Amino acid sequence: MNKVGIAAYGITPFTKEDEKIESVLLKSAKNLFEDNTDIDRTDIDTVLVSSNDNSKYLAPILSEMTGIQPKTAHSIENLCNSGTNSIVSGYSYIASGLAEMVLITGAERIDSPGQILKWDNSRGEFKHPIFWASLFSKSYKSRYSVSEEQLALVSVKNHKHAKANPNALSNKTYTVNDVLNSKKITEDLRLLDCSRSCTGSASIILASERIAKKNTDTPIWITGIGQKTTSASFTKKSSFSSMESTQLAGHIALKMADKSPNQIDVAELHDAFSVCEPMALESLGFANLGRGVEVIEENHKTDNFKINPRGGLIGSGHPLGATGIAQTIEITQQLQQEAGTRQVDNPKSGLVHNMSAAATSSTVLVLEK
Amino acid sequence: MNKVGIAAYGITPFTKEDEKIESVLLKSAKNLFEDNTDIDRTDIDTVLVSSNDNSKYLAPILSEMTGIQPKTAHSIENLCNSGTNSIVSGYSYIASGLAEMVLITGAERIDSPGQILKWDNSRGEFKHPIFWASLFSKSYKSRYSVSEEQLALVSVKNHKHAKANPNALSNKTYTVNDVLNSKKITEDLRLLDCSRSCTGSASIILASERIAKKNTDTPIWITGIGQKTTSASFTKKSSFSSMESTQLAGHIALKMADKSPNQIDVAELHDAFSVCEPMALESLGFANLGRGVEVIEENHKTDNFKINPRGGLIGSGHPLGATGIAQTIEITQQLQQEAGTRQVDNPKSGLVHNMSAAATSSTVLVLEK
Numbered sequence: 001m002n003k004v005g006i007a008a009y010g011i012t013p014f015t016k017e018d019e020k021i022e023s024v025l026l027k028s029a030k031n032l033f034e035d036n037t038d039i040d041r042t043d044i045d046t047v048l049v050s051s052n053d054n055s056k057y058l059a060p061i062l063s064e065m066t067g068i069q070p071k072t073a074h075s076i077e078n079l080c081n082s083g084t085n086s087i088v089s090g091y092s093y094i095a096s097g098l099a100e101m102v103l104i105t106g107a108e109r110i111d112s113p114g115q116i117l118k119w120d121n122s123r124g125e126f127k128h129p130i131f132w133a134s135l136f137s138k139s140y141k142s143r144y145s146v147s148e149e150q151l152a153l154v155s156v157k158n159h160k161h162a163k164a165n166p167n168a169l170s171n172k173t174y175t176v177n178d179v180l181n182s183k184k185i186t187e188d189l190r191l192l193d194c195s196r197s198c199t200g201s202a203s204i205i206l207a208s209e210r211i212a213k214k215n216t217d218t219p220i221w222i223t224g225i226g227q228k229t230t231s232a233s234f235t236k237k238s239s240f241s242s243m244e245s246t247q248l249a250g251h252i253a254l255k256m257a258d259k260s261p262n263q264i265d266v267a268e269l270h271d272a273f274s275v276c277e278p279m280a281l282e283s284l285g286f287a288n289l290g291r292g293v294e295v296i297e298e299n300h301k302t303d304n305f306k307i308n309p310r311g312g313l314i315g316s317g318h319p320l321g322a323t324g325i326a327q328t329i330e331i332t333q334q335l336q337q338e339a340g341t342r343q344v345d346n347p348k349s350g351l352v353h354n355m356s357a358a359a360t361s362s363t364v365l366v367l368e369k
Numbered sequence: 370m371n372k373v374g375i376a377a378y379g380i381t382p383f384t385k386e387d388e389k390i391e392s393v394l395l396k397s398a399k400n401l402f403e404d405n406t407d408i409d410r411t412d413i414d415t416v417l418v419s420s421n422d423n424s425k426y427l428a429p430i431l432s433e434m435t436g437i438q439p440k441t442a443h444s445i446e447n448l449c450n451s452g453t454n455s456i457v458s459g460y461s462y463i464a465s466g467l468a469e470m471v472l473i474t475g476a477e478r479i480d481s482p483g484q485i486l487k488w489d490n491s492r493g494e495f496k497h498p499i500f501w502a503s504l505f506s507k508s509y510k511s512r513y514s515v516s517e518e519q520l521a522l523v524s525v526k527n528h529k530h531a532k533a534n535p536n537a538l539s540n541k542t543y544t545v546n547d548v549l550n551s552k553k554i555t556e557d558l559r560l561l562d563c564s565r566s567c568t569g570s571a572s573i574i575l576a577s578e579r580i581a582k583k584n585t586d587t588p589i590w591i592t593g594i595g596q597k598t599t600s601a602s603f604t605k606k607s608s609f610s611s612m613e614s615t616q617l618a619g620h621i622a623l624k625m626a627d628k629s630p631n632q633i634d635v636a637e638l639h640d641a642f643s644v645c646e647p648m649a650l651e652s653l654g655f656a657n658l659g660r661g662v663e664v665i666e667e668n669h670k671t672d673n674f675k676i677n678p679r680g681g682l683i684g685s686g687h688p689l690g691a692t693g694i695a696q697t698i699e700i701t702q703q704l705q706q707e708a709g710t711r712q713v714d715n716p717k718s719g720l721v722h723n724m725s726a727a728a729t730s731s732t733v734l735v736l737e738k
Contacts, residue, residue, distance in 0.1 A: 096464035
């Protein structure tokens with residue numbers, strides 16, 4: 001299999017602005033090309049767009065706007081992990097030899113139709129993700145005797161990290177009491193426990209070893225890929241206090257990279273809601289069952305940015321199709337020692353965890369320098 | 370690169386029925402599994418859905434409905450060539466070694482939002498594909514002195530072929546006069562010159578050499594892949610009487626398969642409108658410029674089903690996301706000598722041509738036994 005590296009990236013602030021999807025898409029791609037003027041656009045043979053937007057033909061539109069005439073161009077959608085699905089697809093084009101250089105742009109508008117799970121009749125009236133998040137929180141707290149205060153700390157920590165991320169939607173910090181006193185959405189969820197939808201885009205270029213080395217002195221390699229879909233609907237889940245698809249995807253990715261969880265120095269986890277972060281830590285093997293909150297407490301106390309350095313989805317905002325790509329850019333910056341005040345101490349390996357719809361599907365990537 | 374074969378397929382009639390997209394999707398996949406009871410669904414590690422439907426998360430939904438828990442699952446959209454984009458993506462997953470067995474299902478409802486090119490402001494008020502088809506017809510007829518009668522023969526021939534295809538939308542045959550006297554849509558297009566949108570689905574399983582040989586005695590191999598996107602918008606095209614993206618994609622695919630056009634025994638061409646068939650014949654090298662109509666006349670006269678044996682888009686109907694997959698199934702059936710009364714004489718190599726939006730992007734596949 002051909003080696004696949006990250007040759008360049010571009011990202012712009014996540015906002016509440018009302019912009020056309022084409023403009024949102026273009027922003028991060030423009031940023032990428034402005035920051036990497038050596039890139040020869042005729043080398044780009046594939047353009048993939050990750051989005052839940054209803055607009056069609058976005059990959060050829062982005063290609064035309066950026067002056068690229070690719071061979072392959074199409075859009076990819078799988079709700080909240082559309083971004084990492086696009087990265088895995090781009091990887092497969094290069095690893096198979098069909099492509100050498102792939103531009104992947106994720107973009108979403110604040111009113112993305114991917115936010116409501118209309119199709120899942122097993123949810124009854126409860127189509128919004130807050131309902132599965134409520135059940136997860138109730139189940140997790142009860143099963144492992146975790147307090148509301150402990151879960152609130154996820155939001156406190158991630159807003160603190162987001163404050164150090166110039167592209168994050170949030171620029172405010174909060175105390176545990178602020179989180180507990182924020183608007184009650186359901187019995188088990190407060191407003192500050194939830195990631196917020198927003199407008200944003202993120203672009204990345206994947207390349208074969210030859211092209212990646214030509215375009216950057218510090219290519220980051222994708223060495224592990226794991227994906228799993230256990231179901232689509234809510235009621236098919238075997239547990240509301242762990243994430244089976246994340247566990248299986250993590251296992252596959254770490255095995256492919258020949259790494260154990262303790263060899264991962266920095267990780268982006270899909271904290272769509274507070275409870276998702278400790279559950280992901282446990283499902284990925286970073287903590288024993290019910291002990292994820294202790295890792296979070298320790299990292300918060302020591303100001304260690306190891307988990308969700310850019311502020312996670314809670315702090316950065318969650319423009320669905322862009323999220324997995326923004327997560328991958330953060331780990332790339334960390335491994336390149338370019339993460340500014342968010343920089344983790346000399347990381348060698350990083351991990352991205354991106355999931356959809358009550359963790360019915362997950363993607364895990366391992367990145368290395 | 371690992372060899373990739375077609376291990377199974379399923380297809381159901383294209384209709385005007387108003388059905389939920391989930392039901393449409395399921396139909397051809399169900400047909401595939403009923404016709405191939407030996408397939409072990411736990412071997413399927415990737416599920417791709419090709420559609421222009423606005424529904425989200427369709428690949429996990431199809432997976433759950435068919436009892437599959439894949440690693441990778443997502444939707445792919447690129448207007449009318451979504452189907453072949455999905456096949457190329459599935460190919461890359463297998464060729465790269467990330468997957469061994471990929472289920473690809475294309476599905477569309479009759480009211481698909483992919484039929485109107487809302488985004489292309491260069492079209493002014495003319496968002497419907499009939500407007501580019503009118504310009505193509507006017508330009509092609511004028512440049513090569515081709516008559517309305519000659520273009521009408523495409524529809525006559527393809528309706529005749531569709532009559533032999535039990536899954537085609539059309540079951541009627543027409544004369545050249547019928548076509549010329551059908552409702553005038555624009556100065557250069559009659560109703561019977563146009564493919565019609567419909568409800569339909571088509572499923573295919575791609576597999577590694579090992580799995581393909583396990584599941585079928587007559588695997589068909591994908592030996593050539595070519596794709597090209599020249600632009601997204603209408604006015605960026607260099608010519609209205611030839612298809613640059615088709616020419617480039619065809620060149621790449623034939624080169625990869627090490628074939629010349631005269632070694633192709635049967636072809637599915639993207640006749641969204643009558644004029645597209647001779648233009649595609651010429652752009653792919655099956656005829657000299659302006660002489661595609663002569664190939665059509667000859668084939669019609671001799672009752673040779675070589676070009677668009679299933680009736681093309683004009684005769685079969687055009688459920689956008691399913692079309693490229695249905696075309697690929699037809700060539701597979703032809704190479705397996707399973708095409709019934711549509712069977713071409715002992716074909717060894719076949720070709721699929723699928724395109725979008727005034728041929729601003731094209732996919733060409735070469736298939737061999």
